[in-house]
Amino acid sequence: MTDDGSDLPQFPRWKVALAVALPTTAVCIGAYLWYRHRKRAKQPQIPSKGPQPEKSLSSATQSAAFTASSLTTTDTPREDAELTPLEVARGSKNKGNKFFKAGKYREAIDYYSEALRICPIDEKDDLAAFYQNRAAAYEQLSKKEVDEEDCIRRVVENCSEALKLNPRYVKALQRRAKAAQRLKEFEMALRDLTAVCLLEGFKNPEPVQSADQVLKEVGRMKAKEAFQKRSKSLPSLIYISHYFDSFTTYKIDTPPTDDVADDRQPGLAAYWEAVSLVANQKYDEVVDRCTTALDEGLAEKLPDAVLLRGTFLSLGMDYERALEDFGRVLQLENASVDIKVNALLKRGSVHLALDSQPSAQADFEEAVKTNQKDPDIYFQRAQFHIATNHLDEATNDFERAISLKEDFVQAYIQLAYAHYKLAFLHQSMSKVTDAVQLFEKAVAKFPDSAEAWSVFAQVLLDKQEVERAREMFEKALRLQPTNPTPLVHKGLLLLQVDHDVEGCIALIGKAIQIDPKCDFAYETLAAIEMQRGNVNDAIELFHKAVSLARSESEMAQTFSLIEAAEAQKSVTRELGLAFAPHMQAPTPMFAAAPPP
DSSP states (O other), rough: OTTTSSSSSTTTTHIIIIEEEEEEEEOOOOHHHHHHHHHSSSOOOOOOOOOOOOOOOOOOTOEEEESOOOSSSOOOOSGGGGGGGHHHHHHHHHHHHHHHHTOOHHHHHHHHHHHHHSSSSOOOHHHHHHHHHHHHHHHHHTTTOOOOHHHHHHHHHHHHHHHHHOOOOOHHHHHHHHHHHHTTTTTHHHHHHHHHHHHHTTTTTTHHHHHHHHHHHHHHHHHHHHHHOOOOOOHHHHHHHHHHHHHHHHHOOOOTTTOOTTTTSSTTHHHHHHHHHHHTGGGGHHHHHHHHHTTTTTTTHHHHHHHHHHHHHTTTTTTHHHHHHHHHHHHOOOOHHHHHHHHHHHHHHHHHHTHHHHHHHHHHHOOOOTTTTTTTHHHHHHHHHHHHTTTHHHHHHHHHHHHHHEEEOOHHHHHHHHHHHHHHHHHHHEEEEEEEEHHHHHHHOOTTTTHHHHHHHHHHTTTTTTHHHHHHHHHHHHOOOOOHHHHHHHHIIIIEEEEHHHHHHHHHHHHHHHHHHHHHHHHHHHHHHTTTOHHHHHHHHHHHHHHHHHSSSHHHHHHHHHHHHHHHHHHHHTOOOOOOOOOHHHTTTTOOOOOO
């Protein structure tokens, strides 16, 4: 389950929000994040031209090209004494270019260095080109020299000198970005690639794709550190409600009446207090009451109490202690099969949140061995398959869950959604039709499920069936007015279709008021503010979403958005570029492929 309380659990948050809920890209973070979320299905391939030295920028007539004749220069029209210093410098640069093209990079570096010594200091464009050429030579030399790192650092140094002279020098930015990546200086690489994207108007896919890769790396680095320091708190009530709905076999005990509870048994009264707190949605004290019950020597309900505590530790992101409790349940002789399966599934989900996929897979497989007829196993394992981008396996498991429990509403919804996702990825309109038919069956079978109507509405909005989508969002809100997710999606519809920015923001604000822990709402609002040019407000909202992320991978994705926003802010300021908010009109379905 996602942090916004929706039943689309393992699709990364920003991808769901901006690729599924917003297929026409009504919300984006400038042109860069628009491209990041909406990669074209077919990208033109950039032909490889091999390394080329740079021409001087100040004169179109000064060419570095040469015919493959000789490495000596005999084409000087007059004696060196008659040449200006700039002409002599350019001549040295031309000699350097000939050695460069011949693969003699040391000699090329010597001539570029000579050009730099001779060139007048006020000829900034030429000086920038000479530094750039020397950087190119060091780049090629790094592929041959033993001291690769030293050569790469010289690439960075020379590109930096070129950029001091000409801050908008695209080739120097690109070359320094590549060198920074090789040195694992990802933040420098991101700034340079962002500058290239902005200066080229995002027309060249190569730097955008490189920036996307760097963003992922920076996001992972930031998240790794931040996740260790995360605050451990429970999610919203709607999230917890959906979480419990995703388990159908083992259910938490119903609180007994006063005359049934036997308070004379050690720990039993505290256990029943914990169960009553769950029933009344007063979750903050559940872990403490379970701990009291265990400390008092609870015996009869020991497996249930340990499982309940582990469940709420997991919900509160205290994953290490949760793993201990789930492991303890599996060792208890008086734990039922249903309890053990439930513990395995929840432990697998924790391992997934901790990005330990092999451990998660092992838990799901052990659950199958324990009771292969439990529908919860296949539902939870399907979400593991979604998280690891194995949609075909996910659909098979959702179908298996439904075959074992026909009224498994969440399995129906997610089966339909998984089919739709597959259709989108394969650009198949016939498969889209099949997925829509599954949604039709789901809402007919479960007319009181707000989630079914809400997710179906997202798909219809994607298909540009706007009025039907609008009606279904309204239906979902009537059924569950405390669920913030349909409110956010309805707001996005207002933005995308009606171009009602203020109406959209008002609905998202209402969603946050209903559920202050809805990270989906904060991320979406941040994207809108970024789009409006309110970069500082956007960054603050993204940080709020980070604080609510429930896994390191989710945190990494949101950090990547923050870093993209920070990079755009920094580059536009340094280069004196105007930030241009971008509103994308609705486009036909399949105009662009969603992120993988």
